[in-house]
Amino acid sequence: MGSNGKEVATEILPYIRVYKDGSVERLADSPIVPPCADDPETGVSSKDIIVSQDPPISARIYLPKHLLDQHQHQKVPTLVYFHGGGFCFESAFSFVETKFMNRLARLANAVVLSIEYRLAPEHPLPIAYHDCWAGLQWVVSHSNDEPWVSTYVDFDRVYIGGDSAGANIAHSILIRAGSEGLHNGVKIKGAFLTHSYFWGSKPVGSEMKDVEEREKVAMTTMWHLAYPEAPGGVDNPMMNPLAAGAPSLARLDCSRLLVSVAGKDLLRDREILYYNAVKESGWQGELELVDFEDEDHAFHILAYESENAQKLIKRLASFIV
Template sequence: MADQKGSSNEILHDLFAVMKIYKDGRVERLSGTDVVPAGLDAETGVLSKDVVISPEPKVSARLYLPPKIPTGRKLPLLLYFHGGAFVVESAFSPTYMKPLNLLAAEANVLIVSVDFRLAPEHPLPAAYDDGWTALKWAASHAAGDGGEEWLNEYADFDGGIFLGGDSVGANISHYLALRVGSTTEDNSVDGVKINGLFFNCPLFWGEDRLSNDLGTQFIAPFVETIWKIALPEATGLDDPRINPSKDPELGKLGCKKVLIYVPEKDALKHRGWQYKESLVSSGWQGAVEVVEVKGENHIFNLNNPTCDNAIAMLKKLATFFHDSNP
């Protein structure tokens, strides 16, 4: 029923407690809109600040610098992409402040947490394009004369850049690494290689059901709706951007190692395992590992960043980022 101004309260998509999209085009986000300021974290000693990567389209980031930088050495650089189903959350959200402070401190890495444009106002490939802009921006600091002093002074570009994220952030990381491997001969961006990928509860899907458990039955309509919102012109759920197992180019993934975390109770875990199997069978020449975390659910480390399993993840990541071997 329309109100006096002509707007409609009829709902086109109702994404539970995440977002409502009305038939008149209005978007009501129900979560992921809060922000917290950057600054010094008293608990970890990590210092964060916000930067603008590109003014138009606007791409921003929150940088995290750990307190202990070894003399004469530089830090691994992680480009992190947040989750939120392509439609909510940001790099400045309280959801990510504590987990990324802990990650920067424990793993001793310099983090660039990228804020990308959201659907439905900016459907894909906007998020992918923003990720590529951020990757090119980071690589532009390799000679030590870029526009951001922290990257010039502290980032170890000789060791390559790491890409990672949770849920759709993992999806974006995959897309970027595949683009690097598919479009360059030496798997580098402006001469900087992609070292590895870190996927936390990656959001991939497909037409086929890998499980008929209750979790899969519950989440399937949500994921299918999200994909329609994120990429309206998608031909279906076997589009390789959401189902990499259907991508004939998968073997060109432009990095040498991949670490995937899949919680035991997460309905998306089957896709994480499928990703590994598809990557191995693609002929890709790298190392991939899946860690299934017992008793946990989707993005458990964001919901409880100091639980035992979350701390164990941090320690595993410290090794992953600093080990030069695949």
């Protein structure tokens, strides 16, 4: 029984609680904040836009304000970003995400769009994957109904990125782009995957070996909550890119890939395995690994004022050229 008197069906603490009446309590969310015409810290302008009415997909778009003030419109790179949160919580409109995106847009001098995809368990996977794909396709369609995209974006410099579940989504989009292509023949120039939420049934490196313990850990339970019908469970190729039958990593459709890991992150060894698998796959792009040994999962967002958070954000921004 929850504190509100309702009967609990599932809870994954400290993240989320699902009640038997279908209602959901998200315990780890950062507060929702409005966009800002002129962020006092970064001078970045932001606004919220509708990507699609049906299905309902929105985004927060960021533009370095100095671009708005120029008489001649400078074309800059764009980053389409997918936030983390285990597919079940967090938002493109939250305080920590907005803080991160403002800094990234300023340092990269880029138009950034953070996609507000629909969350599980109310909208089980693969809905989030489809929403993010639709968001990216909307951007590369040159979106004449959004002047910040049509006026300022250089479509030869399209990047995607994400952290945790968002990095997982970015990987799936690179695979899908390799087989289906993007509108208008646009190519993804680069992608960064930060602290990717990948998992599997068999332990990798220093991961826990006990089968029962692996079933109870949040990486497993969150996936089952988000995608209860996933063929293969945690060995579905969307969660385990190295599972039997998963698409070849040589099909990743970008020319540059940056994989970021953190030393204290339980997912670190699996992310490094992914990095090495990409290197050995025959993929033809430029591959980089960034490792912050003393940090934990998503530290650049959750501990955004720390020195290492600033270093990682600068590193991600410098990748967008």
